[in-house]
């Protein structure tokens with residue numbers, strides 16, 4: 412039988428438990444690490460309020476004119492997410 416003091420046993424327990432938690436944390440971070448898609452922030456899919464025309468804007472300015480009806484559009488309000496646009500196409 413190995414004789415260890417109570418304080419040594421507690422230290423061994425804490426190191427073992429901490430090491431296990433750190434190992435699982437590291438593995439979980441590696442599993443959940445998704446490749447980052449580098450989309451240019453200036454590029455956005457927008458939809459006009461008036462004529463519902465959907466178009467891609469590359470300028471990066473906040474206010475854009477609709478290419479069909481020339482309505483002034485707010486980039487933040489008329490922006491539609493890319494996954495929402497894909498769902499509409501189906």
Ligand SMILES: [Zn+2]
Nearest residue numbers: 459462477480
């Ligand atoms: Zn329009």
